[in-house]
Amino acid sequence: MSEKNDGANRDAKRSARERLQAERDRQKTRDKRRRTILVASAVAGVLGLAAVVGVIAANTGKDGGKSTAGPVVAPSGATGKDALAIQTGKDEAKSTLTVWEDFRCPACKSFEDAYRSVIHELEAKGQLKVEYHLVTLIDNNMGGSGSLKAANAAACSQDAGLFPAYHDLLFVNQPQETDDAYGNNAKLLELAAKVEGLDTPGFRSCVEEGTHNSWVAKSYEAFRGGKFRGTPTVLLDGKDIFADQANPLTPQKLKEKVEAAAKAAKPAKPAGG
Numbered sequence: 001m002s003e004k005n006d007g008a009n010r011d012a013k014r015s016a017r018e019r020l021q022a023e024r025d026r027q028k029t030r031d032k033r034r035r036t037i038l039v040a041s042a043v044a045g046v047l048g049l050a051a052v053v054g055v056i057a058a059n060t061g062k063d064g065g066k067s068t069a070g071p072v073v074a075p076s077g078a079t080g081k082d083a084l085a086i087q088t089g090k091d092e093a094k095s096t097l098t099v100w101e102d103f104r105c106p107a108c109k110s111f112e113d114a115y116r117s118v119i120h121e122l123e124a125k126g127q128l129k130v131e132y133h134l135v136t137l138i139d140n141n142m143g144g145s146g147s148l149k150a151a152n153a154a155a156c157s158q159d160a161g162l163f164p165a166y167h168d169l170l171f172v173n174q175p176q177e178t179d180d181a182y183g184n185n186a187k188l189l190e191l192a193a194k195v196e197g198l199d200t201p202g203f204r205s206c207v208e209e210g211t212h213n214s215w216v217a218k219s220y221e222a223f224r225g226g227k228f229r230g231t232p233t234v235l236l237d238g239k240d241i242f243a244d245q246a247n248p249l250t251p252q253k254l255k256e257k258v259e260a261a262a263k264a265a266k267p268a269k270p271a272g273g
Contacts, residue, residue, distance in 0.1 A: 072218050074212070075155040075158035084215070084219045084222055085098075086163055087131050088123060088130045088132070089126075090129060092126065093123070093128050095257070096131060097130045097236055098130075099111075099133065099235075100133045100234075102135050102151075103134070104139070104174070105138055105177075106174070107230075116171075118251040120164075122255065134151035134155070135216075135219055135231060137223075137230070144183045145180065147182070148213060148217075152213050153166070154166060154170060155216065156203050156206035156207050157198055159206060162198045169191050173191055189204060192207075236257065237261075241254070
């Protein structure tokens, strides 16, 4: 009886340990899933908040009182309707990401920080091209001219063939939303000095003269005409990637979608040899 009882006790203890381990494994899985949802929701939540700010800004003054008079001068290589987009990546890429953003917009920075590395990876593979549209929502909502001047400077960097590096640098160094630091050309030129080959007399002149200010204003008019919800507005092949709040897109999901599209576009290899 004693041996049987000991065996039964050992079995019971082992069974309890197994149940406990199984429950711990299930909890780890739940925690991992929860962290993934929280990260995705955090990005989407910030973007949703920005949408409210964007809508408010979109319904205020058209140019925030900034001077954008003069001829519309598109930056070199601008593409799309009315040449209002700056494209990065290869023309033959199967997937197109359309991004409407403001260099003063905190949610735009959140998007860039979260997606920058995967976007560059997909561009390098020739699977994705990006069309950037620059707008001035925060100037209109908060006052100042940083959105306009930073967008003009970014367009000037496109003239120099160095837009991607300067674009990223502007978001990495983005000031607080209430700080109109980018309204000071000296700050924009200071950052340009960190991009090899960008700080030239031609670039400085372009920045200081506001060469592309009217182009930026026209881009903002197109944004208003599109009735977008706010910045950033991000479309993958024409579809808003944050529209489905129940299943928000993540950088990994973006990568999977773009890679799948590239794979599907490849011609099938002929059978035999």
